[in-house]
Amino acid sequence: MRKLIAVLLMSASVCAGQMKKDSLAQLATDFWIWRAEYRPFTADDIPRMEHKSGVRDWSTASMAEQRADLAEFERRWEAMRSDSRTVPQNVDYRLMGSAIARVSWEFDINPRWQRDPTFYVEQTVVALQDALLPPPPLETARAEQVVTRAENIPSILEQARSNLKPLSPFAQLAITSLSDISQRLAQVEKGVSPLLSNDGQRARFHAAIGKASTSLVEYREWLKQSLPAMPKEFALGAKSYEFFLHRVALLPYTPAQLLEMARQDFDRVLSMEAYERQRDLHAPQLAIASSSGEELARMERDEESIRQYLTQHEILSVPPDIPHWTLRLEPDYLAALDGFGELDDFAGPARLHQDGVRWIASPSDRLPYFQKAYAEDTRTTGVDEGVPGHFLQLSLAWRHADPVRRQYYDSSANEGIGFYAEEMMLQAGLYDDRPRSRQIIYNFARLRALRVEADVKLALGEFSIEQAADYLMRTVPMDRETANSEAASFATAPGLAIAYEIGKVQIEHMLAERRLQQGDKFSLRDFHDYVWVNGNVPFALQRWELLGLDDDMRKVDELTR
Numbered sequence: 001m002r003k004l005i006a007v008l009l010m011s012a013s014v015c016a017g018q019m020k021k022d023s024l025a026q027l028a029t030d031f032w033i034w035r036a037e038y039r040p041f042t043a044d045d046i047p048r049m050e051h052k053s054g055v056r057d058w059s060t061a062s063m064a065e066q067r068a069d070l071a072e073f074e075r076r077w078e079a080m081r082s083d084s085r086t087v088p089q090n091v092d093y094r095l096m097g098s099a100i101a102r103v104s105w106e107f108d109i110n111p112r113w114q115r116d117p118t119f120y121v122e123q124t125v126v127a128l129q130d131a132l133l134p135p136p137p138l139e140t141a142r143a144e145q146v147v148t149r150a151e152n153i154p155s156i157l158e159q160a161r162s163n164l165k166p167l168s169p170f171a172q173l174a175i176t177s178l179s180d181i182s183q184r185l186a187q188v189e190k191g192v193s194p195l196l197s198n199d200g201q202r203a204r205f206h207a208a209i210g211k212a213s214t215s216l217v218e219y220r221e222w223l224k225q226s227l228p229a230m231p232k233e234f235a236l237g238a239k240s241y242e243f244f245l246h247r248v249a250l251l252p253y254t255p256a257q258l259l260e261m262a263r264q265d266f267d268r269v270l271s272m273e274a275y276e277r278q279r280d281l282h283a284p285q286l287a288i289a290s291s292s293g294e295e296l297a298r299m300e301r302d303e304e305s306i307r308q309y310l311t312q313h314e315i316l317s318v319p320p321d322i323p324h325w326t327l328r329l330e331p332d333y334l335a336a337l338d339g340f341g342e343l344d345d346f347a348g349p350a351r352l353h354q355d356g357v358r359w360i361a362s363p364s365d366r367l368p369y370f371q372k373a374y375a376e377d378t379r380t381t382g383v384d385e386g387v388p389g390h391f392l393q394l395s396l397a398w399r400h401a402d403p404v405r406r407q408y409y410d411s412s413a414n415e416g417i418g419f420y421a422e423e424m425m426l427q428a429g430l431y432d433d434r435p436r437s438r439q440i441i442y443n444f445a446r447l448r449a450l451r452v453e454a455d456v457k458l459a460l461g462e463f464s465i466e467q468a469a470d471y472l473m474r475t476v477p478m479d480r481e482t483a484n485s486e487a488a489s490f491a492t493a494p495g496l497a498i499a500y501e502i503g504k505v506q507i508e509h510m511l512a513e514r515r516l517q518q519g520d521k522f523s524l525r526d527f528h529d530y531v532w533v534n535g536n537v538p539f540a541l542q543r544w545e546l547l548g549l550d551d552d553m554r555k556v557d558e559l560t561r
Contacts, residue, residue: 045342117174120160133345150208154215168230191333235461250538252555262452273442283435286376299378325386330359356391393535416503448500455497506539
């Protein structure tokens with residue numbers, strides 16, 4: 001009750017202040033502080049915020065409070081509509097509209113908290129994993145966060161049972177993911193306990209892991225027992241899917257247009273891949289790293305050479321104070337959580353001086369799709385995840401002078417840049433010394449185009465999860481484990497899988513238009529420097545600011561009417 005009274009008093013005070021004067025900067029500040037407290041944890045590795053520490057609450061009362069807060073943010077944003085802003089100010093205004101719409105998407109349009117049991121696996125197991133991703137040591141504050149998140153698991157799962165009207169396909173995914181959760185958590189405790197700050201934390205963690213294990217098993221069994229009565233239909237349908245496309249991602253395309261764009265690029269990629277195979281008939285095969293030590297050393301050497309390549313060929317500026325992208329052999333406590341979320345630590349706004357880390361398993365022929373590519377040539381996946389991809393792009397964006405752009409996140413832009421970086425570096429000659437690596441990049445491109453088809457058809461009810469997984473496994477091709485994981489994530493989080501391909505196509509379109517605008521004065525480095533530092537911003541908005549063309553945003557507005 002005291003908390004509710006304090007919130008009401010604070011809201012009254014804020015509202016009174018806003019009646020006098022409100023600004024976009026103040027709205028952004030208030031919103032991002034609020035979002036850090038309530039934003040769900042996610043298995044996706046890009047839009048990770050620095051969450052506020054402490055206990056998370058998914059109770060009915062908490063959700064009602066959040067819904068009231070959201071309505072107030074929407075009211076404030078609507079009240080700021082204006083025709084007198086500059087283009088950069090309009091970009092920031094539309095960014096805040098997108099950020100607020102994303103919360104509506106999560107609450108009401110794709111309410112995973114009500115229909116998807118894997119959502120609560122993310123709020124518990126992935127939340128714990130998230131706290132463990134930065135390398136040791138676990139300083140006192142982070143150690144406390146690890147213990148608190150473990151202690152929070154039983155209450156969140158109790159709230160899950162109250163909130164959920166689960167759908168059968170998603171429940172089955174949760175059941176499968178928790179099949180050996182007790183053994184996994186026991187391994188986590190064994191590895192993490194020695195890293196904690198004191199005996200008190202270790203005792204609490206031991207008790208918390210025991211209770212968490214019991215709660216997760218009971219949650220799994222509850223889902224099993226309820227499974228026969230659950231609805232099987234999970235597709236959102238066109239109207240809901242288009243809300244995400246146009247209100248959240250600010251994409252100026254219909255679902256049919258997305259499919260057509262992806263199919264055209266798929267055909268192009270298959271042609272390029274066929275030419276590449278003929279070109280490489282007599283090229284040596286790639287050798288998988290003989291040990292994790294060799295793979296880590298390869299990444300260190302390759303990351304430095306990529307930075308030099310970008311600079312020497314005037315492709316993209318790399319400030320010398322940007323930390324490095326590194327590989328590390330996963331410890332047992334992270335290996336135990338493999339499969340729940342991506343094992344990437346991109347650091348964050350509060351850790352800009354720290355290197356980024358990808359935790360890897362020991363190299364082997366039996367590794368899944370992406371991990372095997374790392375082991376064959378660290379540049380293939382390192383270009384996407386590290387430099388010049390996500391780690392560099394996020395490091396630059398988190399240094400942006402504009403706080404709205406610094407805090408806004410959207411995988412549509414981030415993943416588009418990561419994928420664009422792969423093919424851009426291929427065409428720029430990075431892989432000329434290892435021809436077979438070019439085949440990997442083209443195969444990645446094939447997958448990214450196919451993801452669009454899987455995403456759209458899952459959302460519209462034209463694919464089941466099994467059909468999507470089978471399609472990816474056959475057509476990429478890829479291993480069953482990775483295909484199942486991809487299809488499951490696309491089904492539960494519609495709109496994510498289109499980000500890679502559609503974002504890349506938007507960048508290429510923007511580049512072509514910029515070249516035509518500037519002619520001989522065009523600088524690829526200047527273009528990339530703008531895109532990378534604004535890399536959290538949807539490309540329809542980047543295009544408006546950089547090129548002075550607002551036609552994509554006008555299409556977005558037409559599609560939302």
